[in-house]
Amino acid sequence: MSAELLIDRDHPGVVEVTFNRPERRNAFTKAMYRAMRELWLELAEDRSVRVVVLRGEGGKAFAAGNEISDFLEADAVEYETWIREMLDGLFALPQVTVAAIDGVCVGGGLAVATTCDLRVATASSRFGYPIARTLGNALSSPVLYRCAEVFGESLTREMLLASRLVTADRAYAAGAILAEVADRAALDAEVSGLVEGILQASPVTLRVTKQQLRRRASITETAPVDEEPLLREVYGGPDFAEGVRAFLAKEKPAFRG
Template sequence: MTDLLIERRDGVLDITFNRPERRNAFTRAMYGELRQLWIDTAADRSVRVVVLRGAGGKAFAAGNEISDFVGNEDVVQYEDWIRGMLDGLFRLPQVTVAAVDGVCVGGGLAVATSCDLRVATAGSRFGYPIARTLGNALSSPVLYRCAAVFGESLTREMLLASRLVDADRAHAVGAVLSVLSDRDALDAEVETLVAGILQASPATLRTTKQQLAARARLTEVAPPEEEALLHEVYGGPDFAEGVRAFLAKEKPAFGAT
């Protein structure tokens, strides 16, 4: 079994995150494969649409595989490497669609907000509950991308109150195009969406994406002090406690600082 299922059909690249037993949490190997896949896909004019899904019906993707952080000499550098994968996805010339069925949190939400379009089943939920789980922090570009998609108010709720946003609220702010009753309805909606994209002018779609990417480069840049700030967070006691507690399946006991 592969952790990424990749299928090519006329004009469409279908990608399924295939770790349902771990709610499709991303491993280092998956990130590496996705990084290369975006490089190859960007140069492939036969692909017009990229669709991303999660296997199992419980999650699109539930963040990173936390064990990958153990023994990692520089977690900030690892997160920066992951952000390069997200940037590659965001800058693809093809239209990208996240078909969300279930939990979409952490790294899964970072991937979904790097896509152009999102559709979801009614039971799907979105968020970054990291203040209650790992005690880490998002990089500014990932945070800004979430705010661009969900709005600042819901982004603050996700991060500061550790609350998950349901599909209806996400739809109300335009973060998802439509909310479907179940997986079959979701798949049907994706096919309708894909069919419409395949009929559209490739020149219009590519140009629009280039224009929006240029705007994002101006508004989603990390501040100069960010690396030092993230090193302080990832090297601090809260993150160490968060990783320990997660792997031990315990509730973390974060400090007051």
């Protein structure tokens, strides 16, 4: 596994995954996505693991999107598809997945968090997809639908159309997170209690329940057949090129549409 993705197996029945790029607010690199894909494939066959906890290092972010420079080295639409396949692997895990969120949770970080079964967050955490103001790209439909399923359509529209970040208290009120706690220490305590409860539950009940929920999601969150041409229009257009240029230059983008 990459040093940017730390795997802790010290607690029996639990795997803890830490995104370890605090200097970049844990923005996901291609190597991190690849390591996650490999881990999900391994865990899919491991009945000894009951819970998977995901968290970010540093106290400032769960994960702040993707490492934008990686888009320059790949076909952007194919890269998004590859990332979505990783998310599909996470969603399909038989284990209960928990996102322990402390800080900013945006872009790719929010896609991972909403793919998890459960989310717990500190009061200072913020959630969103401010891509209309930053990169000028677009979400794949399954990622968008999952966000709407977790946060509700109203908050999802606010995140994407108004480029606003949603506070932890509003996320809790919407049911997107199951607990809003004061700080990292309280977050750790909440997650520990949650994990212990899951470890005491019937494995077959949890596994079958997840299968039932995946069947529901397969109906409501499937990408439309014309998805790729829509995304290619976005990623091949001038706004995304300007967004990437401005982001890497640390400038405000001048979008033209």
